[in-house]
Amino acid sequence: MKAPQFHVVPIKTTAGRFFEDYSIGQVIDHAVPRTVSGGERALYHALYPARHALYSSDEFARSCGLPQSPLDDLAAFHIVFGKTVPDVSLNAIANLGYAQGRWLRPVYAGDTIRSSSEVIGLKQNSNGQSGVVYVRTRGLNQRGEVVLDYVRWVMVRKNNTDAPAPETVVPQLAPVLTPDQLVVPEGLDLTNYDFTLSGEPHRWSDYEIGETIDHVDGVTIEEAEHMIATRLWQNTAKVHFDATNRADGRRLIYGGHVISMARALSFNGLANAQMIVGLNAGAHANPCFSGDTIRAWSEVLDKAETSAPGVGAIRLRLVATNAAGAFRLKSDDGKYQPHVLLDLDYWALMPM
Template sequence: MKTNPGRFFEDYRLGETIRHAVPRTLSGGERALYHALYPQRHAIHSSDDFAEACGLPRGVLDDLLVFHTVFGKTVPDVSLNAVANLGYAEGRWLRPVVTGETLTATSEVIGLKENSNGTTGVVWVRTTGRAGEGDPVLEYVRWVMVRKRDPGAPAPEPTVPTLSPMVSADRLIVPGGLDFTGYDFALAGEPHRWGDYDVGETIDHVDRVTVEDAEHMLATRLWQNTAKVHFDATHRDDGRRLIYGGHVISLARALSFNGLANAQILVALNGGAHVSPLFAGDTVCAWSEVLEKAETAAPGVGAVRLRLVAHKPEAPAGQLRTEGGKYLPGVLLDLDYWALMPV
C-alpha cells in the first residue's frame, strides 16, 4: 500500500520522535496571504521599516504564521484522523523568522490515554519547529483526540504528562536587538502602552468578522493542513467542514488590534482550548483580559499576559463561564498568551 491513511491511536508509541515532512520555505507571498486572510494590522509585521526601527530585521513574519506553518507540518502524522484538537501548553517563540527561511518540524509523543468509549484516545505531543540547519524557532505541546482503527485493539498504559499551567515571565525570550525606546505610537495605531493596562482589565475588541468557506479553505491549504475534518464534508455526520482552530486564533488575534494594537510580538502560548466548533457562516467576536504584567531587560519593552476569548455574538463580551464553571454557549476559543509591548 503506497497511500497514507494517517495514524490512528494505536499507532503511537510513548517516547517516539516523529520527523515531519515537508520543509517549507516562507516568502513574502505567505506574508501577504496571511494579511489578506485576516484583518491583521500589527505594525511590526506589517512594515519592514517599523520593524527595523524597533531593532528587528526586515521581513519579520507574523508569529502565528510561523505557528500555523509548523502546525501544518505535524498534521499528517498527528491529527489526520483527529476528532478534535483539544489544547495547547508550554509554547514559546524562540526567535523571529524572516522571509526566505525554511521551516521543518519534529514531535515527541509524551502522553497517551484511551477514552472510555474505546473508539478514540488522546495523544500528547511536544513539537519543535526549526529553521535552516536545525535552529529551534518555536516549541509547544498540544493534545489531540484521535480515532482508533480497531476499537478492539489493546490500549496502552495511560500516561498523562504533567504540564506547566503557564510559561513563567523569566522564561520568555525577547528577540535580540528589540528596542521600543523610540517606538512610534502614531504609526502603530494606538497610544496605549504597557503602563496603561491594569491586571484584571477586560477589553471588548468591538469588531466582528463573518467566516466564509472560501477563506478558511484557502487558509487550511496555505498551511498544508491536511486534516480530513477541514476538507471532506462527508467526514462528519452533519456534512459540514470544521474550520481549523488556528484560523479562529488568527481571526481573534487580528480583531484584538482594536484595543491592543501595541501588543506587537507573541512570545509564549501558556494554554488554550478550542471550546466549541466554528463553521462557515458563523460570526466571530473577541475580547481580552489582562492576566499579568512583567518587566523585561530589553530597552522600553514590557511583557503582558493576556487571555484572548473568541466567541459568537450570542456570548457576551467579558463573560466566559456559567456559575457552574462551564463555558458559556457561543464561546469558541480560550487562549492564554504573553505578548511584548512598549512601556
C-alpha cells in the same frame, strides 16, 4: 481460455496514524519543509485584518532593532502546526488544547521551516474507541535552530478497537510560562517606538491587571477564506476540507483560523501588543462553522518587565465568541458557554 493475469500493486497511500500507532518517546519528523517569502505575509494579511506594525513594515521593524519585518508569529505557528497534521491529527476527533508554547526566534522571509514531534503522553478513553495523544512539537529553521516549541493534545480514533490500551502517561504541564521563560528576540529595542505609526497610544503602563477590553469589531467567517487558509498551512485534517467527513455535511473551521481572526480583531485596543512570545494555554471550546461571526475580547492577566530596552511583557486572555456582547466565559458548572469558540492565554511584548 487462459485466465487473465493480474499484477498486484503494493499499497502506497496511507490512512494516517491511529491511537494504537503511538508510543511514548516516539519521534516523528514531519514532511514537507517549506521556504517562506514575503508573499506569505501578504496572503496572511489578506486572510485576516492583521495590522500590527511590526509585521507590516520592514522600516518599522528596523526602527525597533530587528533586521526586517518577521512573519506574523501565528503564521509561523500555523506552518509548524500544519506539518504535524498528517502524522498527529489526521484521524483526530478533536484538538483539545495547547500548553508551554514558546516563540524562540523570529521567522523571516527566506527561512525554511520544518517540524518534528515527540509523543510525551497517552491515555485511552473509557469507551475504548479513541484516546488522547500528547505531543511536544518543535519548528526548526534551515540552520537547525528551534523557532517554536509547544505541547498539544488531541483525541484520536482507534482503528483496531481490540488493540490493548497503552499504559496511561499524562505529562505534567505547567499552567503558565513564567516571565523568565519568555525569549525576547535579539536586538529588539522599543525605546524609540513610534506610537503614531503603530495606530494607538496605549503602552504597557496603561493596562491594569483584571482589565477587560472589548475589541468591538466582528468578522463573518466565509468558506472560501477558510479553505485558502487550510491549504496555505497544508493542513490535511479531513474535518476541515471534506464535507462528507461529518454527519452534518459541514466542514469544521480550522481552529488556527479562529485564533488568527481573533488576534487580528484584538488590534482594536491592543495594537501595541506586538509580538507573541508565549502560549500558556488554549482551548477550542466550541466548533466554528462558515457563517459564524467572530467577535473577541481580552482580559489582562499579568504584566512583567523584561531585560530588553523599553520592552514589557503582558499576559492576555483572548476569547473569541460567535455572539455580540457575550462576555461570560463559563457556566456555573464550569463548562464553556455555547457561544465561546476560543479561550487563549498568551504572553505578548509591548513598549513600556
